[in-house]
Amino acid sequence: MQPASRIREIGEFKTLEQFIIERQLEVSESTGSFSRLLRDISVAAKLVNWHMRRAGIVDVFGQTGEINVQGEVQQIMDALAHKEFVRALKRGGECCLIGSEEHSEAIPMRTSIDTGRYIVLLDPLDGSSNIEVNVSVGTIFSIYQMPDDVSEPTLESALQPGTRQVAAGYVVYGSSTMLVYTTGHGVNGFTLDPAIGEFLLTHPEIKTPRTGKMYSVNEGNYNSFEQGLKEHIKWMQHEDSDSGRPLGTRYIGSFVADFHRNLLKGGLYIYPATHKNPEGKLRLMYEANPLAMIVEEAGGAASTGAGRVLDVVPTKLHQRVPVYIGCVDMVRTAESFLRGELRYP
Numbered sequence: 613m614q615p616a617s618r619i620r621e622i623g624e625f626k627t628l629e630q631f632i633i634e635r636q637l638e639v640s641e642s643t644g645s646f647s648r649l650l651r652d653i654s655v656a657a658k659l660v661n662w663h664m665r666r667a668g669i670v671d672v673f674g675q676t677g678e679i680n681v682q683g684e685v686q687q688i689m690d691a692l693a694h695k696e697f698v699r700a701l702k703r704g705g706e707c708c709l710i711g712s713e714e715h716s717e718a719i720p721m722r723t724s725i726d727t728g729r730y731i732v733l734l735d736p737l738d739g740s741s742n743i744e745v746n747v748s749v750g751t752i753f754s755i756y757q758m759p760d761d762v763s764e765p766t767l768e769s770a771l772q773p774g775t776r777q778v779a780a781g782y783v784v785y786g787s788s789t790m791l792v793y794t795t796g797h798g799v800n801g802f803t804l805d806p807a808i809g810e811f812l813l814t815h816p817e818i819k820t821p822r823t824g825k826m827y828s829v830n831e832g833n834y835n836s837f838e839q840g841l842k843e844h845i846k847w848m849q850h851e852d853s854d855s856g857r858p859l860g861t862r863y864i865g866s867f868v869a870d871f872h873r874n875l876l877k878g879g880l881y882i883y884p885a886t887h888k889n890p891e892g893k894l895r896l897m898y899e900a901n902p903l904a905m906i907v908e909e910a911g912g913a914a915s916t917g918a919g920r921v922l923d924v925v926p927t928k929l930h931q932r933v934p935v936y937i938g939c940v941d942m943v944r945t946a947e948s949f950l951r952g953e954l955r956y957p
C-alpha cells in the first residue's frame with residue numbers, strides 16, 4: 613500500500629520573494645532591479661486577486677460601457693486590473709514602458725531612462741468574459757529590456773521579437789491563485805497562500821509532457837478553419853485505441869487557464885485564423901509570446917502554424933497571430949496537417 617502523502621507545513625515552502633532573490637543573477641544583473649520588478653508584478657497580482665475574490669460582493673461585475681482598442685467590450689475588472697498593474701509598476705520605478713491590451717498606446721513611465729530599463733507588456737485580465745460566471749481568468753505578462761542604444765522609451769523599443777524576452781509569466785485566478793514564470797532557466801509555479809498573503813513555490817521546474825490527451829479549440833468556428841486544421845481535428849477525433857484516440861476536448865475560453873491545464877497535464881491549444889479574425893484572435897505581444905516562452909522552457913512548443921511564435925517580428929503593439937501551443941509532438945502534428953503532409957481521412 614502507498615503511504616499517505618505527508619501534508620507539508622507552510623514554513624517548508626520557499627516564498628516567491630526568496631526564490632527571486634536567489635535567482636536574480638539569471639537576468640545578468642546584480643542590482644536587484646529585476647527582483648523588484650517581479651515583486652511589483654506579484655503585488656499587483658495579489659491586489660487583482662483580492663478584487664476578484666470580492667467580485668460578487670462589491671459591484672465590480674459587468675461592463676464599463678467602453679470598447680477597448682481591440683474592439684472588444686471592456687469589463688469593469690479589465691479596467692481595474694489594468695489600473696492595478698500600471699500603478700504598481702509606476703510606483704516600483706523599474707519599468708520604463710508598459711504596453712497593455714486595455715490601452716491603445718504604449719505608456720511611458722518617465723521621459724528619460726535612468727534606473728528602470730524594463731518594458732512590461734501585459735494582458736491585465738485574460739478571459740474577462742468569464743468573470744461573471746466564476747470561471748478561471750488570468751493575467752499574462754512579458755518582460756523585455758530597453759535596447760542599449762535607445763535612450764527614450766518609445767513604442768519601437770517595445771516591438772522586439774519574443775526571443776528577446778528576458779522573462780515571461782502569468783497568474784491564474786482559479787480555484788487557487790497561481791503565479792508561473794520563467795527567466796529562460798526553467799519554469800516555476802507559486803501558489804498564493806491567502807492566509808499569509810505569500811506566493812509559495814509549489815510547482816518547481818515545471819515540465820510539460822511530450823504529448824497529451826486533450827485539445828482545446830473553439831469548435832464553433834469549425835466551418836471557417838483551413839482545410840488542414842479541419843482534417844487534423846477529425847484525425848484527433850478518430851477512434852484508434854493503439855494511439856490513444858479519440859482525444860478529449862477541453863475549452864474554457866480563458867487562454868491562460870486552458871494553457872495552464874494543458875501545460876501541467878499535456879494538451880494542445882489552438883486559436884487559428886478564422887473568417888472573423890483572419891490573423892487569429894490572440895495578441896502576439898502579451899498573450900502568444902509570453903506563453904510561448906514558458907511552454908518552450910517547459911519542453912513544449914508554440915507555432916503560428918507556419919513557424920515559431922517567438923520568431924515573429926512584430927510591427928504593431930496589438931498585433932494578432934494564429935496560435936498552436938502545447939506539447940511538442942502535438943504541435944508538430946498540427947503543423948504537418950497544415951502543410952498537407954498528413955491527411956485525414
Ligand code: AHG
Pocket residue numbers: 684713735737738739740741830865866867868893
Ligand atoms: P481577453 O479576455 O483578454 O480579451 O482574451 C480572450 C481570449 C482568450 O482568453 C480566449 O482563449 C479567447 O479569447 C476565447 O475566444 P473565443 O470566445 O472566440 O473562443
Ligand code: MN
Pocket residue numbers: 735737738739867899
Ligand atoms: Mn486575453
Ligand code: MN
Pocket residue numbers: 690713735736737738739740
Ligand atoms: Mn484581456
